[in-house]
Amino acid sequence: MPLFAQITNLLAALFLLVAFAMLAQRRIVHLINLYALQGGILALSIVAVGYGTHQESLYLSAALNGLLKVIVIPLILYRLVRRLGLAWNRENLLRVPTLLLVGLVLNIFAFDVALPIAHLAGTINRDTFGIALASVLLSLLMMIVRTTALTQVLGFLSLENGLIFAATSVTYGMPMMVELGIALDVIVGVFILGVFFFHIREEFDSLDLHRFDRHEE
């Protein structure tokens, strides 16, 4: 196995590990750190694939992803939690071991689904498609079990990381125009959320979604 293929596999394994860590992490600041780390791993693995296949356009995509997910979005999120004063908040998260077990089952399921599909891909890193699908499912699980607005958004952002990872593993990423569009949507979304959190806090004095009134159907 060539060296860069080993590197991409190693990075993919780390990517999945971070997805699991995010599922279990209670402190918001650590969660943002993990998100930045996941973004960094994503960018590095795109670089590795770009090096292995001699595709210059992938370096651009890696730079875009790295800039956005390691620097810009984490900085916005840090600023946000500082201003909202929840940096060291601990979220009540029930039954972490159970959660991790459910995550494990999702993983097996993802690999089972991904195997026949990845087989059809002609890319050098097609084995990582299972990992991409698994981390997408883990992010969805995270969004379901989390109860505060900010952690749900982190789940959403990590979901988007998983999708980009999936695109890299089966087709070496989407065309540049589309990647730019996705990046634009993500950054605008994060800005809107920033505004939105303050509105929610003004009204509810909390970002805990359980405080939302139960309205009639």
Next chain:
Amino acid sequence: MIILSILFMPLAGAFVLGLYGHRPWAFAANIGFSAATAVATAVMTARVLAHGPFLALHDQAFVDPFNVFLVDLTAFVTLTTAVFSRAYMHIESHMGRLTAGRLRLYHSMFQLFALTMLVALLTNNIGILWVAMEGATLSTTLLVSLYRTPASLEAAWKYFILCGVGIALALFGTIMLYFSAHALIGGQASLLWTDLDRVRTRLDPTIVGVAFAFLLLGYGTKVGLVPVHNWLPDAHAEGPTPISAVLSGLLLNVALYAVVRFQVLADGSLRDRWPNQLMMAFGLLSVLVAAFSLARQRDIKRLLSYSSIEHMGLATFAFGMGGPIAIFAALLHMTVHSLTKSSLFFSGGHIAQKTGTQRIDQIQGLLGRNPAMGWAFMLGTLAILGTPPFGVFTSEFLILTVAIHKEPWALPFLAVGLGVAFAALFGRMQAMVFGETRVPKAPAPTSLWPSFLHLALVLTLGLAIPPALSRWYTAAARLLGH
């Protein structure tokens, strides 16, 4: 060129109104930019009528019989909504519900929302389609929570997260589709719908099957298909009424348009009618659940939004059945539903504004108090319920006729759904329109004419469909059903 000018108008509008949207002339400027967009689409339509469908901007944009009438519809309803919005938002800002900043945001995002819908309809690139659909969610999130009430914030949050997840699933489907075509076409072109359509019989069925499941669930969230419809009634009920009108009348159509584009590709690749069955199941479930939910609604705008879910379900079911007549009926249904529902939101919005409540049991005797408002609401409800001679009757009649021949098992479900919806809406409408009222007569709002204009168009479509439109529907049915 013409496509660029269509997209330039709302973009310029978003910039100008983002800066000056709180000035007194901004209400008129909003109409002006929408009118300019409508003129540009009219020029494009004239070109399509004269020279037929065309590709533009290095194949990245296209106009064919399927999207041309939706572009026209979008530009038209945006324009009439801008007219309605002028009077409606004037009153709202006089009532002190809007600050200057919120008014700027509102006007700017209204134009941006129109832009994203036009991009989604005109693009040939399924990646750009995804970006535009996400843009449509983002531009309207802050509008749903414009009044900053707890209920509206909850609605906006639900809208953002549920549609965000939905659209993320659609991105996964898009990636899968790109992957399936990558080996056959290669490079940029594997994202172009026209190229995908050319090779659709050779796409790998396993990958396309997975892709379509994700795309249907993802864009289906935005169509408001049950069981991923939870955001829709909240978002439609809590936002300002002009936004409810364009969300219900236009955005749902655009999302369904995306689903149908992918259904064509999946059909070609899978050939086992599985995509069709999936769409029929989702559609039927939406009709039934929405009909029974209608009976429990107490809020006038929530009532209208559940009716939207029902009608979108019906159109999805018709697309699922397939065949030239069913697709013709589904396209007609999208058109008339869009016109009727926005008309109902116009009159319903003024009713809520005049009576100061959205609760149905507190609204009575509209005909006595304000005949124009009462008539607009009554005729609109009759039209949406599919009473002849309105256009909704024609499309529903066609859908049921095809269902009798092709899918007789679905008929009892459709009959129950439409019957329950009829009883629920008709009963509520009667209670609001008729009856005694002790409140003195109020002057009619000046902006009810868009409401009547829409109803007149629906009536015309019910009596005789213009030949050009009917030709487009037929051509689109052939394009989608081949």
